[in-house]
Amino acid sequence: MRKIIVGSRQSNLALTQTNWVINELKKAGVQNDFEVKKIVTKGDRILDVTLSKVGGKGLFVKEIEQALYDKEIDFAVHSMKDMPAILPEGLVISSIPVREDHRDALLSKDNIQLKDLPEGAIVGTSSLRRAAQILATRPDIEIKWIRGNIETRIRKLNEEDYDAIILAVSGLKRVGLSEDLITEYLEPEVCVPAVGQGALAIECREDDEELHQLLAKINDDYTTKTVKAERTYLHLLEGGCQIPIGGFAYLEEDEVVLTALVGTPDGKTILKEVVRGKDPEKVGKIAAEKLLKQGAKEIVEQVKEELDK
């Protein structure tokens, strides 16, 4: 039986996600042997620059995709939210396992909720999406960029002058940290998560039929459907750059309910629509059309220009 080589970034989060997927495959009855091969990406090498400035989503996946092309690895597990809307020729997202918690969370030094943080409090994030939405409700807050993996960010909260930081609940849980660290769960009504947040994407070669069959065993229909709506929307709005875009969908009976958001980084303009319907692609498309009609394109262009400076 074929041994399956799995490529992974070497961060704790990436390795945990990769091992989780391998374990799910085994639980689903896959009997092949697996080997994890660690790959260093450009995103891992750049530490001190705002991510949006150095090229956003593509940074963490390029080297891994090359390894797939070169057949050094057979599949790779990514955070769905780090995946560009369009994949390079010959590669596909073969399977989407069940989503972890989709929400962002506020972790604050003295366990103070967002609405009760003192005026001018410093909140750490390197996400324009999070910054825009925090500033929209609390324009007095000072956003300060913070980089590093989840563990590093929590250390910086304790050691530096941040009053609070924002992290994805899923990331925190996956690296094995306690949810007791969370001060406040930010529901999508307060902070629309990143498209695909909490979900994983298993990427492999399009022509690897044998592997598709194995990976299909851990595909989750609910997650696939909702992520489809989110990513259709994302694709129609941008093209890979990191801008303040949020999207989150859930199912209500047999309908997809998608909340889609675009904002300016200062939070002064927030465009938001909730769209529901049976066909996830249609729902994503309608959400994009509604926001584009309200000026989303202008916001996207403006942010891209700022980032290129």
Ligand SMILES: NCc1[nH]cc(CCC(=O)O)c1CC(=O)O
């Ligand atoms: N931006 C980095 C990143 N990429 C994926 C996750 C974990 C969340 C997920 O699985 O969607 C995180 C950390 C975070 O946003 O706090």
